Amino acid sequence: MKMKKLASLALALALGVSLVACGGGNGAQSSVSSSGTGSQSGTGSQSGTGSQSQEPQEPAAPQLSGTMKVVATNETYVTLFDEFTADTGVKVELLSMSSGDVLSKLRAEGGTPSADLWFGGGIDAFMSAKADGLLEQVTFDAAADLADDFKDAEGYWYSKGLTIVGFLLNNTLMGELSLEAPATWDDLLDPSYKGEIIMSNPAISGTNYAVVNALLQTKEDGWSYFEALNENIAQYGRRGADPMTKVTADEFAIGITYLDGTIDALLDQYDVEIVYPSDGIPWIPDGVAVFKNAENVEAAKYFVEWLFSSDENLRLLAEIDQKTSVKIIKPNLEGIELGYDPAILMKEDLSLFGAQRAEILEKFEPLMGDKAVNE
Amino acid sequence: MSKAAGPDFPLRKRASHDALFPAVRQLADQLILLALLASICLFILYPMVCILWRSLQDGDGVSFAMYAHVWRKYRQSLYNSMLTATCTALLCTAFSVAAALLTATGKGWLRVLGMGLLLITMVSPPFVSSLAYIQLYGRRGWITYRVLGLSLDPYNCWGVILMQSLSFVPVNALFLMGMLTKMDQGSLLAARDLGARPKHILRDVVLPLIRPGILVCLLLSFVRSLADFGTPVIIGGRFSTIASDIYMQLMGFSDLEKASAMNMTLLLPSVAAFFLYRYLMVKTGSTSGERSQQRGLWLPLHRCGALGGILAGGGIFFFLVLVLQYICIFASGFIKRVKGVSVFTLDHLERLMRYNADTLVRSMVYALIVALAGTFFAMLFSYYVYRRKVRFGSFFDCLATLPYMLPGTCFGIGYILAFNHPPLKLTGTALIVIANMLFKQLPTTTKICTAALAQIPDAQEKAVRDLGGDKLTVIKDVILPGMRPAFLSCFAYNFSSSMTTSGAVLFLIDPGNQLAVFRLFDAVNKGEYSMAALIATFIILIVVVVEGLVYLLASRKEKAHVS
Numbered sequence: 001m002k003m004k005k006l007a008s009l010a011l012a013l014a015l016g017v018s019l020v021a022c023g024g025g026n027g028a029q030s031s032v033s034s035s036g037t038g039s040q041s042g043t044g045s046q047s048g049t050g051s052q053s054q055e056p057q058e059p060a061a062p063q064l065s066g067t068m069k070v071v072a073t074n075e076t077y078v079t080l081f082d083e084f085t086a087d088t089g090v091k092v093e094l095l096s097m098s099s100g101d102v103l104s105k106l107r108a109e110g111g112t113p114s115a116d117l118w119f120g121g122g123i124d125a126f127m128s129a130k131a132d133g134l135l136e137q138v139t140f141d142a143a144a145d146l147a148d149d150f151k152d153a154e155g156y157w158y159s160k161g162l163t164i165v166g167f168l169l170n171n172t173l174m175g176e177l178s179l180e181a182p183a184t185w186d187d188l189l190d191p192s193y194k195g196e197i198i199m200s201n202p203a204i205s206g207t208n209y210a211v212v213n214a215l216l217q218t219k220e221d222g223w224s225y226f227e228a229l230n231e232n233i234a235q236y237g238r239r240g241a242d243p244m245t246k247v248t249a250d251e252f253a254i255g256i257t258y259l260d261g262t263i264d265a266l267l268d269q270y271d272v273e274i275v276y277p278s279d280g281i282p283w284i285p286d287g288v289a290v291f292k293n294a295e296n297v298e299a300a301k302y303f304v305e306w307l308f309s310s311d312e313n314l315r316l317l318a319e320i321d322q323k324t325s326v327k328i329i330k331p332n333l334e335g336i337e338l339g340y341d342p343a344i345l346m347k348e349d350l351s352l353f354g355a356q357r358a359e360i361l362e363k364f365e366p367l368m369g370d371k372a373v374n375e
Numbered sequence: 376m377s378k379a380a381g382p383d384f385p386l387r388k389r390a391s392h393d394a395l396f397p398a399v400r401q402l403a404d405q406l407i408l409l410a411l412l413a414s415i416c417l418f419i420l421y422p423m424v425c426i427l428w429r430s431l432q433d434g435d436g437v438s439f440a441m442y443a444h445v446w447r448k449y450r451q452s453l454y455n456s457m458l459t460a461t462c463t464a465l466l467c468t469a470f471s472v473a474a475a476l477l478t479a480t481g482k483g484w485l486r487v488l489g490m491g492l493l494l495i496t497m498v499s500p501p502f503v504s505s506l507a508y509i510q511l512y513g514r515r516g517w518i519t520y521r522v523l524g525l526s527l528d529p530y531n532c533w534g535v536i537l538m539q540s541l542s543f544v545p546v547n548a549l550f551l552m553g554m555l556t557k558m559d560q561g562s563l564l565a566a567r568d569l570g571a572r573p574k575h576i577l578r579d580v581v582l583p584l585i586r587p588g589i590l591v592c593l594l595l596s597f598v599r600s601l602a603d604f605g606t607p608v609i610i611g612g613r614f615s616t617i618a619s620d621i622y623m624q625l626m627g628f629s630d631l632e633k634a635s636a637m638n639m640t641l642l643l644p645s646v647a648a649f650f651l652y653r654y655l656m657v658k659t660g661s662t663s664g665e666r667s668q669q670r671g672l673w674l675p676l677h678r679c680g681a682l683g684g685i686l687a688g689g690g691i692f693f694f695l696v697l698v699l700q701y702i703c704i705f706a707s708g709f710i711k712r713v714k715g716v717s718v719f720t721l722d723h724l725e726r727l728m729r730y731n732a733d734t735l736v737r738s739m740v741y742a743l744i745v746a747l748a749g750t751f752f753a754m755l756f757s758y759y760v761y762r763r764k765v766r767f768g769s770f771f772d773c774l775a776t777l778p779y780m781l782p783g784t785c786f787g788i789g790y791i792l793a794f795n796h797p798p799l800k801l802t803g804t805a806l807i808v809i810a811n812m813l814f815k816q817l818p819t820t821t822k823i824c825t826a827a828l829a830q831i832p833d834a835q836e837k838a839v840r841d842l843g844g845d846k847l848t849v850i851k852d853v854i855l856p857g858m859r860p861a862f863l864s865c866f867a868y869n870f871s872s873s874m875t876t877s878g879a880v881l882f883l884i885d886p887g888n889q890l891a892v893f894r895l896f897d898a899v900n901k902g903e904y905s906m907a908a909l910i911a912t913f914i915i916l917i918v919v920v921v922e923g924l925v926y927l928l929a930s931r932k933e934k935a936h937v938s
Binding site for chain 1: 451509510513514515528530608609611612613614615619622623625626627628629631634711712713714715730731788791792795796800802803881882884885886887889894897899900901902904
């Protein structure tokens, strides 16, 4: 009886040993297991091959192959990358991930990134990655058409649009609490708003970091402004979308949030209102970069060139992003009109965004603590 | 006995091993052991050392400067963590005892309902409970504002404590239920026949008998609370704990050195709690010796005086809150707002299917692999360490317990640090995710297996040896078949944990191997609450269906085997 049971043991052994073997030599395994799941992106490769010829300004595609791995801020970019696959034959695997997550991972990986392209996210994270030597330099002819203020002088990062910041008001709560709608940043200091304003922790949210940095740059005594504002702020959300979600959930009356097409869409769903502060709108570029030492650097580099060299691709991007700000990035872009007057944007020295980040956030941190404990 | 239990063990195939020399079999036995211990070192010790090493990096040398900095700057958070964990442990254990007693003493369908609710809510996808909490009890929450007319600020330490307490209850309550049903009913009935009133039986017989279980619940909840970052991040408001500060360091500053040092600091209270746990478990190890009975517990709670009333009330309150919370989660996935009015929609479902259908399938496949491989690993490991008492066994046992005490984010970062260079380059592969889940869950699965092992009499093993069987024969004919009950528990635990694990995978996921729980995290980050709720619903559904199938399969085999 017991003699017949060896096979079960053999299986056991095989399992146990395979665990060890898995730990042993896996240089090859990474490519095997990662290339298997590109189903969502490879669909359009036959239908779109002719579009290349209709794009005279588009450079000839180099010989590219394999899979390009992308970390992006949204999975809806899949349509844009499908176009890229159609034009080049490079499969794309997309993962939606916040830029803080990307940067931590990148640092832990110690120069062996597991993605090729970084698509979207506050430019402060890109500046930080450049400073750490984690990004690949990308240069191409059409880069000359891009406004100087919105690209890295050495080509380590580009930006695909601007994210602007304003207020989202909950009309129901504003009414119940008989509050006047704030029109400017200074209005937010009114004591009647105490405990009714929510913003995001600027360490987490690129857009709310832009608010802090831009107001510090433009206001004479920026820090006292934020100390006064802190009196009115209920909490600093630990996720970028917190102000939006908590205002729409009737939890707080005023949220300091990014403004784009998705926020406009909220007007149809909730009783909310958008305010573009009349004393200036802080903004932050939305970055694009290629990871240094990535497995498919060539494809990622070509993607950057492919995107910025073609107005058609940029229009598709603007449509997905629900933003018109790409017109500011590439002023000669046709077919897109800016949705707001660029004069309302605050004057920002972008170079300070990266340089001052650590210092500003360290000074800001005590403000965000528990009021009950600090008192 | 071994003959009776053997023939349908899942891994069994017919083969002849007459030809094998005893020496080869001896070698095989040693190889299994070596493989087990080597994997523990590679997948638990090595990543830990990497984290420790990183925390000691200081620009140009090795120093403890970061620890001094953490101690200076985060003392308040450390205090908050300890306070939260202590309160959570107490409150959660109270709820657990109440829920367990209420279910165990319930009659007929009430008992089944209670068990069902506990089993479903044991699958607790991260983050969404906290979101439901805000919807129900926020400043404009359905319950607090619309029903009770209150406008409470839930974003503080009490919100965190309450939420953690509730979400840790199901596991604890099921564990206590196990003890209650295994309890010697004789002493209860004897006490009754001797004229003891129910309230005295509760106070003097039942509660003392499950005291070791209560202590275990206290300590496990304490450790879990320390490591939980999701709850304070979502509903903490301005309140922060060390775990939520670690999250901020990783997500906001990408400061690995500081985050590592903070993790190591957090490890101290966890390790202390765990050694206390081990000490208590050794003292009370004999309680799991008896077979469980599927009968209800004779103890009318409503006749147990004030204590019984409080317990029954607490249990009912817990179940009510739990049911509301899960209804809220299930409903949110199918609701959208039009002009301020909530309407039914399939939009979220359609979007999920368009972008993430493969993600759901992949999650299920990974979880199945972890459930099978992990369970098998845990069975072998507990046999070698607890039964064979190999050299340095207790050292390896401590190692295997470490992952329980680490915040998941830390364990994940450790894996990236450890496996990002050849010859051990695993980053970007499915294997790193699977290994991480397996070893993160090993502490619990080995505990389950060890308990099952204790029920296999030594004599059986000796008999096989006396009849000429060697160590391998013992493993396959006595140990593995004897641990079949543990197989189900381990499988269920491994599967549901793999589907809902939150911390570690946040850093191990790459384009091309996204998991449902990561998409859930991303949805929560983007404020897509409906999507998050829908993914959570799917996760719960998948776990309940898969585990139900495995349970049915196992019980059918058992029946076939009995006949």
